[in-house]
Amino acid sequence: MVTILSTQNSIANHFIAELRDVTIQRDRMRFRRNLERLGEVFAYEISKTMAFKPVEVETPLGVAKTHLLMEQPVLATILRAGLPFHQGLLNIFDQADNTFIAAYRHTKKSGEFEVHKEYVNTPNLDNRTVIIVDPMLATGKSLVLCCKDLLAEYEIKELHIVAAIASEEGLNHVKAFVPTAHIWVGDVDHELTTKAYIVPGLGDAGDLAYGEKLH
16 A cells, blocks of 8 residues: 555645755755654654554543554664654654664666665564655665565564655555555655656755765
8 A cells, every 4th residue: 555645735745845945955954854844744644544542541630531552663764864754753653662774775887786785773573563764765676675674584563664755666666575565655756767866856865964975
């Protein structure tokens, strides 16, 4: 199942527009904050799909009945661009356990590239709901690699994949290779360059958030 936020009018469209805007992008702090705010919107939307239980809360004047989340999810992110996006979801699921994954692209002389997973730090994911976030879903290869490895190692109860911007090609790749996941994206663009940049996209999310890198 795929949910695309931009198909409905909401404040999320403002955050996505500012993330794309070349003038606003010059302010790194605002770029990070917009990723964070978008992550908060996604967390709210995902929470509607989760299990809740009835509870009673004691107030100064009596007892109020309500429904609370039965279990916090595990939030996973691919370093480094995913960090502010991850923080947005963590602001809402504020007692969540967390998984951190380091993956990188190795570009060959031919221009083709391979994705390598270098590092994983995670709690036990057996019978847990896992939400994995990455701002840009370009080819989808990094996300598929990470998801397939986690699914092979753990009996994950439910998997959610979250991206701010996805290419149509990347979205289809993830749907094909991780068919059990619920995919959440802010907006979908149709073009992907030979260097795997989404067009119009927003550029390099990691560089915009944290500065240009040498490697």
